[in-house]
Amino acid sequence: MKKQPHTSLDEILEHASHLLPAQMPIERFVHHNTLHSFESLPFDEAVLAAKDLYDAQPYMDEPFYRKAYREGRITRDDLMDIIKRLELPDVTPVVSSQDILLNWMLHLPETDLSTGLDWLIHERKLLCDYPQDLDRHAAERLLEAGPSTRVLPTLWRAAGQHTETLAHIFQEKKTSPRIHLVLREHTGVDLDDTIHPELISACASYLDQGISHWSAPDREVGFFDYMLKHYSQTVIEPIHWRRTLRKLLRSYKNENLSAEDVIERCIDALGLEASREDFILQTLLALRGWAGMFSMIERRPDTAPMPSPPNARLIDFLAIRLAMEHAVLTSTLDLDLKHTQTFSHIFNNFNNFDNFKNSEGFKKTREIRTFEESKKERVEQQVSITQWILFHALLYNGIDSELFDHFTTSQRTAFFDMLATYHEIKRRELWQLAYERNYRVKLLDGLLLHQKHKTSHRSPKSAEVQIVMCIDDREESIRRHIEEIEPRYETLGAGGFFGVAMNFRALHSPHTAPLCPPSVSPKHYIYEKLHGVSEAEPTALSNLYGQVHTRQGTTFSSGVLTSIMGVHKILPMMTRILAPRTHAKMFATPDKEVFSHTKTKLVILRETDELTPEGWHQGYTYEEMSEVIRLLLEDMGLVSNFAPLVAMVGHGSTSVNNPHGAGYGCGACGGGHGGPNGRAFAWMANQKEVRKLLKEKGITIPETTYFVGGYHNTTNNDVSFYDLDELPESQHERFAHLNEVLLKARQLDAHERCRRFNSAPLDITPEEALNHVEERSEDLAQPRPEYGHTANALCVVGEREWSRGLFLDRRAFLVSYSPDVDDAQGSILKRLLGSMGPVGAGINLEYYFSLVDNTRYGSGSKLPHNVSGMVGVMNGHRSDLRTGLPFQMVELHEPIRLIVLIEGTPEQVTRIVDSHPGLSTLVYNRWILAAVYDPKENRAWFLEPHGFEEHIVDEQTTHHRVFTKSADIYTGRRDLIQPATLSSLKHTHQKGGAHHVA
Amino acid sequence: MWLELVDNLIIIASLLTPLALLTLGATMLLTRYRSEKLVHVLLSSTFLGSLILVLGAGFGLFMSGESSRLIDLGPLIQLGSYHLELVLLVDPLSIIMLTLNFILCGVVGYFSSKYLHRDEGYYRFFMMMLFLATGVELAVIAAGFDVMFIGWELLGISSALLVAFFYRRQAPTQNAFWTYGIYRLTDIGLLSAIIALHHATDDVLMSNLGLLGSSSLVVGALFIFGAMGKGGLFPFTGWLPRAMEGPTSSSAIFYGALSVHMSPFLLLRLSPLIEAHKELQIAIAALGVLTLLHASMVGRVQTDAKSTMAYASAAQIGIMWVWVALGWYELTIIHMVGHAIARSWQILRAPSFIQERRILERMQGARVNHDRHVERFMPAKLERFLYHIALQRWFTDDFLLVVVHTLKKGVLWINSADTQLFQALTGSDKPATSTEEESSVEIQAKKSTSKA
Numbered sequence A: 001m002k003k004q005p006h007t008s009l010d011e012i013l014e015h016a017s018h019l020l021p022a023q024m025p026i027e028r029f030v031h032h033n034t035l036h037s038f039e040s041l042p043f044d045e046a047v048l049a050a051k052d053l054y055d056a057q058p059y060m061d062e063p064f065y066r067k068a069y070r071e072g073r074i075t076r077d078d079l080m081d082i083i084k085r086l087e088l089p090d091v092t093p094v095v096s097s098q099d100i101l102l103n104w105m106l107h108l109p110e111t112d113l114s115t116g117l118d119w120l121i122h123e124r125k126l127l128c129d130y131p132q133d134l135d136r137h138a139a140e141r142l143l144e145a146g147p148s149t150r151v152l153p154t155l156w157r158a159a160g161q162h163t164e165t166l167a168h169i170f171q172e173k174k175t176s177p178r179i180h181l182v183l184r185e186h187t188g189v190d191l192d193d194t195i196h197p198e199l200i201s202a203c204a205s206y207l208d209q210g211i212s213h214w215s216a217p218d219r220e221v222g223f224f225d226y227m228l229k230h231y232s233q234t235v236i237e238p239i240h241w242r243r244t245l246r247k248l249l250r251s252y253k254n255e256n257l258s259a260e261d262v263i264e265r266c267i268d269a270l271g272l273e274a275s276r277e278d279f280i281l282q283t284l285l286a287l288r289g290w291a292g293m294f295s296m297i298e299r300r301p302d303t304a305p306m307p308s309p310p311n312a313r314l315i316d317f318l319a320i321r322l323a324m325e326h327a328v329l330t331s332t333l334d335l336d337l338k339h340t341q342t343f344s345h346i347f348n349n350f351n352n353f354d355n356f357k358n359s360e361g362f363k364k365t366r367e368i369r370t371f372e373e374s375k376k377e378r379v380e381q382q383v384s385i386t387q388w389i390l391f392h393a394l395l396y397n398g399i400d401s402e403l404f405d406h407f408t409t410s411q412r413t414a415f416f417d418m419l420a421t422y423h424e425i426k427r428r429e430l431w432q433l434a435y436e437r438n439y440r441v442k443l444l445d446g447l448l449l450h451q452k453h454k455t456s457h458r459s460p461k462s463a464e465v466q467i468v469m470c471i472d473d474r475e476e477s478i479r480r481h482i483e484e485i486e487p488r489y490e491t492l493g494a495g496g497f498f499g500v501a502m503n504f505r506a507l508h509s510p511h512t513a514p515l516c517p518p519s520v521s522p523k524h525y526i527y528e529k530l531h532g533v534s535e536a537e538p539t540a541l542s543n544l545y546g547q548v549h550t551r552q553g554t555t556f557s558s559g560v561l562t563s564i565m566g567v568h569k570i571l572p573m574m575t576r577i578l579a580p581r582t583h584a585k586m587f588a589t590p591d592k593e594v595f596s597h598t599k600t601k602l603v604i605l606r607e608t609d610e611l612t613p614e615g616w617h618q619g620y621t622y623e624e625m626s627e628v629i630r631l632l633l634e635d636m637g638l639v640s641n642f643a644p645l646v647a648m649v650g651h652g653s654t655s656v657n658n659p660h661g662a663g664y665g666c667g668a669c670g671g672g673h674g675g676p677n678g679r680a681f682a683w684m685a686n687q688k689e690v691r692k693l694l695k696e697k698g699i700t701i702p703e704t705t706y707f708v709g710g711y712h713n714t715t716n717n718d719v720s721f722y723d724l725d726e727l728p729e730s731q732h733e734r735f736a737h738l739n740e741v742l743l744k745a746r747q748l749d750a751h752e753r754c755r756r757f758n759s760a761p762l763d764i765t766p767e768e769a770l771n772h773v774e775e776r777s778e779d780l781a782q783p784r785p786e787y788g789h790t791a792n793a794l795c796v797v798g799e800r801e802w803s804r805g806l807f808l809d810r811r812a813f814l815v816s817y818s819p820d821v822d823d824a825q826g827s828i829l830k831r832l833l834g835s836m837g838p839v840g841a842g843i844n845l846e847y848y849f850s851l852v853d854n855t856r857y858g859s860g861s862k863l864p865h866n867v868s869g870m871v872g873v874m875n876g877h878r879s880d881l882r883t884g885l886p887f888q889m890v891e892l893h894e895p896i897r898l899i900v901l902i903e904g905t906p907e908q909v910t911r912i913v914d915s916h917p918g919l920s921t922l923v924y925n926r927w928i929l930a931a932v933y934d935p936k937e938n939r940a941w942f943l944e945p946h947g948f949e950e951h952i953v954d955e956q957t958t959h960h961r962v963f964t965k966s967a968d969i970y971t972g973r974r975d976l977i978q979p980a981t982l983s984s985l986k987h988t989h990q991k992g993g994a995h996h997v998a
Numbered sequence B: 001m002w003l004e005l006v007d008n009l010i011i012i013a014s015l016l017t018p019l020a021l022l023t024l025g026a027t028m029l030l031t032r033y034r035s036e037k038l039v040h041v042l043l044s045s046t047f048l049g050s051l052i053l054v055l056g057a058g059f060g061l062f063m064s065g066e067s068s069r070l071i072d073l074g075p076l077i078q079l080g081s082y083h084l085e086l087v088l089l090v091d092p093l094s095i096i097m098l099t100l101n102f103i104l105c106g107v108v109g110y111f112s113s114k115y116l117h118r119d120e121g122y123y124r125f126f127m128m129m130l131f132l133a134t135g136v137e138l139a140v141i142a143a144g145f146d147v148m149f150i151g152w153e154l155l156g157i158s159s160a161l162l163v164a165f166f167y168r169r170q171a172p173t174q175n176a177f178w179t180y181g182i183y184r185l186t187d188i189g190l191l192s193a194i195i196a197l198h199h200a201t202d203d204v205l206m207s208n209l210g211l212l213g214s215s216s217l218v219v220g221a222l223f224i225f226g227a228m229g230k231g232g233l234f235p236f237t238g239w240l241p242r243a244m245e246g247p248t249s250s251s252a253i254f255y256g257a258l259s260v261h262m263s264p265f266l267l268l269r270l271s272p273l274i275e276a277h278k279e280l281q282i283a284i285a286a287l288g289v290l291t292l293l294h295a296s297m298v299g300r301v302q303t304d305a306k307s308t309m310a311y312a313s314a315a316q317i318g319i320m321w322v323w324v325a326l327g328w329y330e331l332t333i334i335h336m337v338g339h340a341i342a343r344s345w346q347i348l349r350a351p352s353f354i355q356e357r358r359i360l361e362r363m364q365g366a367r368v369n370h371d372r373h374v375e376r377f378m379p380a381k382l383e384r385f386l387y388h389i390a391l392q393r394w395f396t397d398d399f400l401l402v403v404v405h406t407l408k409k410g411v412l413w414i415n416s417a418d419t420q421l422f423q424a425l426t427g428s429d430k431p432a433t434s435t436e437e438e439s440s441v442e443i444q445a446k447k448s449t450s451k452a
Helices: A009-019 A044-056 A062-070 A074-088 A098-108 A118-123 A136-145 A149-160 A162-169 A180-187 A191-205 A223-231 A240-252 A259-270 A276-285 A288-299 A315-333 A343-348 A359-363 A371-394 A403-404 A409-421 A424-453 A475-485 A540-550 A556-578 A580-586 A590-595 A623-638 A675-686 A690-695 A729-754 A766-778 A827-852 A906-915 A917-924 A966-970 B001-028 B036-064 B092-115 B122-141 B147-165 B168-201 B206-211 B216-231 B239-245 B248-257 B261-269 B271-276 B278-300 B305-326 B328-348 B350-364 B380-391 B391-424 B440-451
Strands: A465-470 A488-496 A502-505 A514-517 A524-529 A602-603 A644-651 A706-713 A718-722 A794-798 A812-816 A864-870 A870-874 A899-903 A929-934 A939-942 A947-951 A980-981 B069-079 B081-089
Touching: A009 A259, A009 A276, A009 A288, A009 A315, A044 A276, A044 A424, A044 A475, A062 A424, A062 A488, A062 A917, A074 A098, A074 A424, A098 A409, A098 A424, A136 A149, A136 A403, A149 A162, A149 A371, A149 A403, A149 B305, A162 A371, A162 A409, A180 A191, A180 A315, A180 A343, A180 A675, A180 B271, A191 A223, A191 A240, A191 A288, A191 A315, A191 A766, A191 A939, A191 B001, A223 A240, A223 A315, A223 B380, A240 A315, A240 A409, A259 A276, A259 A343, A276 A315, A276 B380, A288 A315, A288 A870, A288 B278, A343 A906, A359 A623, A371 A409, A409 B239, A424 A899, A424 A929, A424 A939, A424 A947, A424 A980, A465 A475, A465 B271, A475 A488, A475 A729, A475 A812, A475 A966, A488 A623, A488 A917, A502 A675, A524 A580, A556 A580, A556 B092, A556 B305, A556 B328, A580 A766, A602 A675, A623 A675, A623 A690, A623 A827, A675 A690, A690 A917, A690 B147, A706 A729, A718 A729, A729 A766, A794 A827, A812 A906, A827 A906, A827 A917, A864 B305, A906 A917, A906 A929, B001 B036, B001 B069, B001 B081, B001 B122, B036 B092, B036 B122, B081 B122, B092 B122, B092 B248, B092 B261, B122 B248, B122 B261, B147 B168, B147 B216, B147 B239, B147 B248, B147 B261, B168 B206, B168 B440, B216 B261, B216 B271, B216 B278, B216 B305, B239 B248, B239 B305, B248 B305, B248 B328, B248 B350, B261 B271, B261 B305, B261 B328, B271 B278, B271 B305, B278 B305, B278 B380, B305 B328, B305 B350, B328 B350
Parallel strands: A465 A488, A465 A644, A502 A524, A644 A706, A794 A812, A794 A899, A899 A929
Antiparallel strands: A488 A812, A502 A514, A524 A602, A706 A718, A864 A870, A929 A939, A939 A947, B069 B081
């Protein structure tokens, strides 16, 4: 975010649009770094810059970390390691700076005290007794100094003498380029609260894409002209400021002004002292959800639910917003619209402003305080807080007033500097580093020790079945279970779209969805059709059902009839709420009913060179198919030793009553589900012509190998396969065994998942667990159908060999990669990191920020969410659009940055990262944390700010747990579990025939 | 024999919910014990138990052959010669309403116990729900308007408190205040009517409605005004969409199922009065039709799921008022029950709006036409005007605000005139720093702070 002066309005808006929430209409919900536009800054600077801009939290609050410390999630070692790295010079001979900082981190109290300082002092007996939790040395020093009743008050007074010097630390910068705060101080009128109901209603009606029965007329002229047209009409307007607004907009219409003209006028009328960029940005941020949606539809109309969305422009939004602000100001101050004084001039001379005292605004306020009085109160409060902090800063280090008096001037200055530097936010940054370090140490310890403990040192050379799943962290557990149940199977991980970036239309659906990462714009079109039928026709019955249900609105006939007959709904209502799973099995929802007996096919092969109306290619040619296959197989390192059966299993999620449903889907498929991708890939890979082309490119797939496409539903743990009618005879037995293995794996996976669900008892069996998760996916009352990417922390890129059998607690993205297939420059690794890195980073950072500040970065609790315009959710009746993840999705998450663990050497990885600009930004600015693992030497390195440091594990003191069954690791526990080894994965004989199973 | 059974069952059934309320309340106030499971068990047993008892009572009533049954439980208040009897009325309408109450509270309560899991207001929600259930219970089995009014008030308060469920944000509390304000405004009518009834007939039993003489028209009008608030009749419809600030399940149970239907229910209880006066019938029908027109038109322009449903609800209530005006009571009851179930079910599924729409589109094989329907045939200027009016909700809320402000100005003026008169009479000094515009309220405030 470079601070170049942007002069033209377009440039300012362009810049501002990057700082608004970049969330697409909600059906396309995709995880992305909430602070994406700050990526050019280092992480710690970026979150602070964002804090100032968005008024949002940069890290979790100190009580969170202190609780983690008490529970052992952060250890003293973690803290000391982080503090040591700061290399603090000693400030006083009495106690080391490291101890000073440690004591501050553990003990300094909150500064967010709006009132009640006196009460706190009294309540905590601050001036009577020494605190219980003092450090031993500090306590000794204080007891030597004297009795608490004498020492403490003296210290308090001493602290009071230095508050002037320190007061600058705790200044609350509540200045804003907008006039909003000033207006509220002087008149009690809140500009935003007055405008927002009107503005939100206008935006919602303009952007609506499918909810209202009567959509707004005149939308084609653009939001600005639409508002002018509608508000210029003659109506009886009871509210004063809106009368002013109507006059204003009518005058704009008569003068034929454009949005740009209006913006200039309003800014002039304000008489700004601050910069235009800041002003416009803060004005847009006041209603950032809707502003962001305007901007999104302007830039990416293809993401809108309707094919031709309304003509939305951010500049129109800004013009209308400023016009409304102008109207409120004019009306509150009881001015004539043609007044010449600027508003800031008026407020600067407020006490002389006679006009105001007769106005509505004055009469609205119940208690008039002058600006000066309230300012004085704020300054007084700052001074007390400073005394409070300094008192504690000294107390917890056992420095009493006598000792402090003996400090030299330079020592005192150094002490104050240190106190100013390590203020609350800085301390929270250090806590965050300690919090992350703890996991990292456990992970790398576990990884290094795992190699010694696992009994299987080689993946089965010739696997029976290879199962390719998405890299998603939710797949980590089911892959582990599959490997545990059937060691002859091999699992691999690749981006869930499997390289098939397509625009996909499901059977009968009027919509096409792009099933690929959001950064990719797919060029191919694939659709699903009924097998044996030339064109897909909905049945007459389904058509009638649709007609009846859409008219269930507010019209007389349909409303009355449906209501009077409403009694019959009591049965489905009761069963669906009281017994969701049974209901789902008995009363299939209309679409399942209609489509359950259909056989469908995908149309993948290009039959005509004609482009679709949107400009896409119809399907793929064999050459294009072979490229798709080749790239993916090389990425995974699967270019030889193919198993007889290869399953390409995409994933997705189903839940009900969930507007954020796409958030649980496959991130690599843009929030959709990857079943069609797996299906398409499998079909392509089975084609003789494609295999011929692949052979020419160096990849030989044996004739005995067959690919099959499947779909794993991560919510109800279902796994199903496509096009089984084409499965060759020779594969039937193998496939049957695969299904048996998958059934057990699904149950065990559900069992592992259920430990995190409070409503599932700890002694649940795997069969019951599978029923439980099925029920959750169908339960309308369940705001937590699954936990999605909760607790994601790690991305492993390398051979499955060295992570196989390592219990990673569903926290790891697993990307298959083989250095043996790669060239000397690591081009495949570069390609992989370049595509999967941002996806993982996006998911991880979205979860991080939505948890750290669920109100500003996230969308709050799901409970009051109200779907608006088919594009987003509001809270309740009329509010800003909520962006980010809802609380129920992130509440169990651990806010740590993604550790990307790459197979290789530090030199190789450094070279690759340096050569990829996007990647190096993410890595060197520490948005993701890089780690390297060399399996040949069993050595691991972590990238600290100064460079790669090797991680050494102390085998004597580190306790690494080894289990024979997955279930033993987590049974009876609901918390997150550190990495452990599953020793039961044995290797098989090389030649076919007899085999050992665990 | 059957009648005794009815008596006993109803008495026990009506005690269960208040008992649960007291249990939960005592646990919350006096102990630190918090268990979601306890709440769940308490609520399911209470509602299920009450339901079974009520159905039993209904069966008993049916077997006895009587059309209604009065249960006199003795005086509620006795002050000298003044006494109010606690009398319960068991008739098919009250049995139906009680059944509806317990089934819906039970089902929505079950829904909510999962939906609100881990929310900080979990226990508060269920307290409010028990208040709701108690309120509805009292209101429907009351034979006298006094007990009905107690239930009515409980309903109003729990409604408003549930709208303000997310009290940490400003909008829910403001909208709750608005909702409660409308309730209290119309309660003026209700209370006045009850007082007038008592004044004219010495008691407040519903059966006394027939005894009203010349004042019956006025009393009827006051009652009708009282029924307008809860049902969202025009011009008070504005609170219904605002009330969607609460959690989805509370919106369902209150504004889909129970609270709004108290409005036509009250009218049904007033049927002897209404039948006696053509003017009342016309007024009720007019209000119903007006509400239907208003809510239908405004509902069509709503762009969010819950507001659409709120207005749909209001429209149906309007239609029920028309049925009552026409004297079609059985149809009203059928409509009430069906609507309560259908609407609460619809609101519970409000977050599924997008998903259900997409399923619908796959069924049809085409997009749903959400564009203008009948409005396409209007001239553009008219359509624009009507659309704008609809979006502004016919300015009903705004006009109400203006009325309130005018009243407030009037009251303050009276107050300040009174103060000035008092000061003139007693010769006390005016404070030197006051300006002419400072209201006397502010003067008083300054005086008291300077004394403190």
